[in-house]
Amino acid sequence: MEFDHFSYGWITPVVAFFISVLGSLLGLRCTSHARLAEWPVGWLIAAAISLGGAGIWVMHFTAMLGFSIPGATIRYDVPVTLLSAAIAIVFVWIGLSIVVRGRREIVALPIGGAITGLGVAAMHYLGMFAMKTGMDMEYTLGTVALSILIAVVAATAALWFMLHVRGLLATVGAATIMGLAVCGMHYTGMYSMHAAHSAHHAAVAPDSGVAPTQLLTPLIVTVTLVLMMLVIMVGFAEIDERSTRDERLDREPREPSTHWPTTDEVRDRQAADWGLRQPAHRRELSRR
Known part of the structure; x- marks a missing residue:
């Protein structure tokens, strides 16, 4: 059977990409603060x-x-859907912890990226498993393997960005790349799925789970509140970090200049000052 991934046009992929970039941006800034924090x-x-x-x-x-x-008719199994969210958060936390606390980046980064990428892939396919359609779902193994590879590479790149990216423009650029990678992994995984009619599930699936719109309302409310809290927390942390840095710079004693001008430099400076004090016609004569 043929699937339609864009039932509402480009609205859903654009909104999904924006949410991915925003989440990646906040993740980058939180990780940056984690590397500098005592706890x-x-x-x-x-x-x-x-x-x-x-x-x-x-x-x-x-x-x-x-x-x-x-x-x-598509419905979602709520417990499995929530389990997929827990898997995504836990695996990302494990990967971040390995990379941030690891002493050797060349070892910690591939391990953390692999764990995070496998967690992302597990979340993705568990979320697809949460769909109740009344049909038998099958997957193309080659495309599944490609999507897992994309997830691991994207997760490793995300962790590398979190370690090395500094500055607002660089952080926004890194978050944009991460958003593109996550969306690419998602649609690659969706492309691997195929469906066939199943008489066994046809009568059961429409009555189990919740409709996508019923899942959307609490999802939007919860995510909006969480993102607002994170934005406020990161914003206050940025302001506090900037004020602390300014205070530290003000308290640091300024070292006196240790450069003593040479005789030629003093002579040239005196000649320049004398030339500026002369009238224009005298400066012309002195140059001749």
């Missing part, structure tokens, strides 16, 4: 919620709102 646990949890919760999980189900199967 990084709170910032790592906030980064995991931002990246795993908003940037990956919410992006997935926002994009799934545009997914439809002609002649089939």
